[in-house]
Amino acid sequence: MLATIGLEVHVQLNTAAKIFSGAATAYGAEPNAQACAIDLGMPGTLPVMNAAAVRLAVRLGLALGSTIAPRSIFARKNYFYPDLPKGYQISQFEAPILIGGGIDIRVGQTNKRIELTRAHLEEDAGKSVHDAFHRESGIDLNRAGTPLLEVVSEPVIESAAEAVAYLKALHTLVRWLGVSDGNMQEGSFRCDANVSVRKPGEALGTRAEIKNVNSFRFVEKAIDYEIERQIRIIESGGKVVQETRLYDAQRDETRSMRGKESAHDYRYFPDPDLPPLILDSALIETERSRLPELPNARRERYQEDLGLSEYDSAQLTQDRALSDAFESVIAASAAPAKLCANWVLSDWQGALNAANLTIDQSPLSAERLGGLVTRVHDGSLSSKMAKQVFEAMFASDDSADAAIARLGLKQVNDIDALAAHVEAVLTENTTQVAQFQAGNQKLLAFFVGQVMKRTQGQANPAQVTALLRDRLG
Amino acid sequence: MSLAALLAGLDSGAMSARGATEDALSRASRAAGLNALITLTADAARAAAERADAARAMGAPGELLGVPYAHKDLFCTLDVTTTAGSRMLAKFVPPYSATIHEKLDASGAVLIGKANMDEFAMGSSNEHSYFGAARNPWDPDRVPGGSSGGSAALVAARIVPFATASDTGGSIRQPAALCGVTGIKPTYGRVSRYGMIAYASSLDQAGVIATSAHDAALALSVIAGFDPRDPTSVDAPPIDVSDALSMSLAGLRIGRPRQWCGEGIDSGVANAVDAALAIYAEHGARIVDIDLPSSEHAIAAYYVIAPAEASSNLARFDGVRYGHRCAHPKDLADLYTRSREEGFGHEVQKRILTGTYVLSAGYYEAYYHRALKVRRLIANDFARAFNEVDLIAGPTSPCVAFKLGEKLADPVAMYLADVNTVSVNLAGLPALSIPCGFSDGLPVGLQLCAPWWQESRLIGAAHAYQRVTDWHRALPPGIA
Structure with a gap:
């Protein structure tokens, strides 16, 4: 059986302000202290593109060898959720900012290029807090509107080890470029994995999507578990169903979250509040010239x-x-x-x-x-x-x-000074000299030790050894 | 009294802001039966008027210092309830102001209240307001038009010299026509949408209703201009009002689209419009018959695009953060369903459903995508026409003000009230409506439409007409 894996990585862009508002993005503030009227989706408010997020996306695109779209379009992804203030997420759908590109990885002794499908800009949602209040859920919108770049790989990854190598390479790159702080505990680098298996020569199998895995180790375990699960199903004559699954790190298994039939129809359409994002070549060339x-x-x-x-x-x-x-x-x-x-x-x-x-x-x-x-x-x-x-x-x-x-630590390299020490040691230890000359070669180390002692360890032992061999014939 | 005359009076000291504001408040209370205001801000208005008088005494500047006005109730006003005509926002007090409110505040204008409107600007009669229909000052049994019905009624009843309004498919021009006043919808992008509660973002545009083109121009030039908070606003050259007011009609080429004057237009309306165009011709304009072939699809395209955007724009009203929340929700689905069911009126729910449908997988191409193509054809029609003419003219509304309740049961008839106005929004063009006569004793509006950013040409042509006619000075019965 062959496994095929495609990864979607949400990279949080390292900007001071949110992607469509001036509110701060710093981690760890009091709940809702960093959410302005725009982040709250108050009536009449409008998104304004943060140019810093665009520059970071361009920078990563240049490093990945992607095509930087001269014109990309923001779309609305519509769904209801309490931590999604507007009832839609502003994302890019048909026309993303980065197209193609790839990243070279090395697994064992093998080099491989992982090709990318695309990367698109979008805003993060807020956070639902289910354990802070009795019988009620809290909503923290500090994270709402945080800039994300979702990097989507082609389904060309063939093992959990390759997946991890790819993630590590991407993680290194985004931090290398200052595009993201890459902090996985704080959710700055999150991964969804699409996994399917098939027999050699057959078309791609039905995939399951594992959501939101937040460490390299868990990605590896989740994918390995999922591959084995799917192989077991197929080998026992069953069929893999298309669904979204969650990885439970405690039990080391993936669990069904929702099936295809309950998948959302997101009703994507171009966001009429945001004009197309036009990138002039000057901006791209400036970023290129700054690339390390x-x-x-x-x-x-x-x-x-x-x-x-x-x-x-x-x-x-x-x-x-x-x-x-x-x-x-x-x-x-x-x-x-x-x-x-x-x-x-x-x-x-x-x-x-x-x-x-x-x-x-x-x-x-x-x-x-x-x-x-x-x-x-x-x-x-x-x-x-x-x-x-x-x-x-x-x-x-x-x-x-x-x-x-x-x-007071300086190695004594002065040949004359060392020679004098050697001479003194040999004079003081005539018995050992005689034994050495009678064939007890082990005593060389004893003489070296004596010289080192006289020089308080500052003699160069190699030079001392050479001098002793020379002197003792 | 006109805005221009009031400003002259305030400047000369013959009038005071306090006096003008008291006058507006007492006129509002006498005309309370019109139901034109959702919120009256009498105390704040009196305080603002006093500040304006003090400022004027100190020689402080302010284009509209001391001038009373009203906002359509979808412009967010800091600390003043902003309802959008909906139960959903009946108690919503915004912690911020719309850009145009900040601009009017800075000009020294005095807000006396928030005008009635169709819920979320969806309607052509003002009957879809949670706060009850506003009424037409010319006949209280008739509608003032919509969705900016309250704004038009306030100006027609001479309660305020101007009011703000918004126009997504005709919501400034049609009520202006039905109430016998002047309303201008600027080019899309001319006026900031920040803080204006959205109906259909790609079509919504703020403007003003006043008693004359001159007054409308004075107010419009205060609210217009690029706003960094609205990425769809445009840094266009400003409107040159004094240039516009001296414009001559000689040699002006006015196109009369056959598609705006065909069947469905009441004969009384058609006659008044023909007579108005004859006056233009008399003063040197050349009237040319033109074609806008795609405009017959305008209503269909509009009722796909506008609801699609609305279905998404109104998703934020979910009972979670602000606005109406149902009592004792069982669970999340119940919270959403009942809050929205209770908070939104029938027309709004209908458009949300329509919009959700046309964006759904499997229908997007057939409806939404196709409507966008029609929209492009309509814009191309206008662009072609403007190669040959300077302005396009026709009836604003196919009929005069209709009776309350008359079209409520027939939504298609109601939608057709906008047959001549929606194509202008789909193309993003500036247009205005001016009074041009009467049919059955009710005002008729003439719509003029110009190329992008040519508001001064519109204002100039309207002002030239109003210099030689008196229709805009006619007063509804009982109004002095």
């Missing part, structure tokens, strides 16, 4: 030009702030990119995670970290010392050199 290097391009560059591993390249391009910080470390450091990547991905990220900080909140700047990596690379610090210096820098404003000086 995209994550996939940057990942390839890291692998091909910087020689980083596939894994490190992928890690470093998952998040724009992290990737930009890495770029700053490279720029500030004389060390090779691979060493910089190690420090960014292990020590720096580890320290930030432990302190529960984002990269933007880091007490250690990328430039200062670059200085530290330079000192590691030129041999001034052993890796053990470097970790000490890193900790000192993370807790202060010191540059690498200032921290090294303050801690």
